[in-house]
Amino acid sequence: MSDSVPEAGVREETVDPGVDAPVEPEYDPSAPAPLNVPRTPTGNADVDAALERLGDADHLATDGHVEVYEDxxxxxxxxLTALDARPGPPAPTRHPTTAPQ
Known part of the structure; x- marks a missing residue:
């Protein structure tokens, strides 16, 4: 008998890795990954929208974070500037008959 002949009833299978093989994604520790930091709504629509924008940095490489953070x-x-621009309560006025001292 020869060593190259398989035993009866045993079939050798050849698998072509390029055909019908599931592609496993390679783990890359330097790839962008979401931080999954919870964002609690503040009640101010402008602030909440800005904080939600931080999630855009989750899928960017580090060099893309600067643009998001600056935005x-x-x-x-x-x-904050808009809060200062809103009119507040009227300033107290002096009574016209009261003379300054």
Whole structure:
């Protein structure tokens, strides 16, 4: 008998890895990955929209984070500025018959 002949009833299978083989994604520790940090709504639509934008950085490489962070910073600064621009209660006025002392 020869060593190259398979035993009776045993069939050798050849598998072509390029055909019908499931493709396993390779783990790349340097690839972008979501941080899954929960964002609690603030009740201010402008602030909530800016904070939601932070999620866009989850799928970007590190060099793309700067643009997102600057955009969020600008939006938060604008939201704070808008709070200052809203009219508040009227300032107290002096009674016309009262003379300053």
């Amino acid at each position: 969020v910073h600008r939006a938060l600064r604008d939201a």
